[in-house]
Amino acid sequence: DIQMTQSPSTLSAFVGDRVSITCRASQSITTSLAWYQQKPGKAPKVLISKASSLQSGVPSRFSGSGSGTEFTLTINSLQPDDFASYYCQQYSSYPVTFGQGTRLEIK
Amino acid sequence: EVQLLESGGGLVQPGGSLRLSCAASGFTFSDHYMDWVRQAPRKGLEWVGRIRKKTNDYTTEYAASVKGRFSISRDDSRNSMSLQMNNLKTEDTAVYYCVRVFNGGSQWHLDLWGRGALVTVSS
Numbered sequence: 001d002i003q004m005t006q007s008p009s010t011l012s013a014f015v016g017d018r019v020s021i022t023c024r025a026s027q028s029i030t031t032s033l034a035w036y037q038q039k040p041g042k043a044p045k046v047l048i049s050k051a052s053s054l055q056s057g058v059p060s061r062f063s064g065s066g067s068g069t070e071f072t073l074t075i076n077s078l079q080p081d082d083f084a085s086y087y088c089q090q091y092s093s094y095p096v097t098f099g100q101g102t103r104l105e106i107k
Numbered sequence: 108e109v110q111l112l113e114s115g116g117g118l119v120q121p122g123g124s125l126r127l128s129c130a131a132s133g134f135t136f137s138d139h140y141m142d143w144v145r146q147a148p149r150k151g152l153e154w155v156g157r158i159r160k161k162t163n164d165y166t167t168e169y170a171a172s173v174k175g176r177f178s179i180s181r182d183d184s185r186n187s188m189s190l191q192m193n194n195l196k197t198e199d200t201a202v203y204y205c206v207r208v209f210n211g212g213s214q215w216h217l218d219l220w221g222r223g224a225l226v227t228v229s230s
Contacts, residue, residue, distance in 0.1 A: 001171070031213070032213070032215070034215075034216040034217070036152075036217075038152075043204055043220035043221065043222060043223060044152065044204075044217070044220060045220075046209075046216045046217060046218055049209075049211075049214040049215075049216040050213055050214045053214060055216075055218075087151065087152050089152075089154075089216070089217070091215040091216070094157075094168045095154060095168065095169070095170045095171065096142075096154040096157070097154065098151060098152040098153065098154065099151070100151045101151040101152070
């Protein structure tokens with residue numbers, strides 16, 4: 001199975017900050033990676049697919065990069081609505097696997 | 108409205124069985140692969156399994172943690188999917204999400220999620 005490792009597990013930041021979350025795969029997944037945002041008590045929402053393709057309706061302050069084994073989700077100019085948990089997910093091979101999540105908190 | 112709605116969650120004893128259902132509406136259900144994803148209390152997301160569409164013979168994939176105990180099926184005529192869970196363990200306690208798979212060439216993400224159904228396995 002492909003293991004997905006996110007860092008950091010928790011991130012504290014101010015409104016207006018630029019933050020980055022890293023996701024590492026245990027083997028190459030080319031660009032078969034998606035990012036999700038989840039708020040407490042709600043279902044996840046897809047932000048980015050194919051490592052860098054921003055999904056419809058997602059603000060442009062979100063961006064994704066990377067290929068192979070290392071990927072980054074960057075959020076520019078954090079807004080209050082962005083404080084949530086974020087997960088990466090690989091779909092290169094079965095079983096589909098998620099990272100353990102990053103909780104983004106207000107500082 | 109485009110939506111997925113899970114039902115059938117509840118409390119079950121270890122070793123017991125439970126069947127979750129997912130009702131789809133607002134889109135062509137038969138065109139999509141469908142997944143189940145779960146989330147244990149205060150934990151991360153865990154993919155449970157997938158069922159492909161008719162043109163792929165409704166074949167299935169499962170996570171190792173549930174293989175042999177859980178079974179996914181679908182009824183395209185009723186726009187529904189089911190998750191049959193047998194020999195349940197306490198570690199299966201989680202919110203179970205019904206999820207639509209988007210397949211756009213090289214993009215394979217989970218683009219529509221239900222609200223989730225809570226399954227609690229406890230004596």
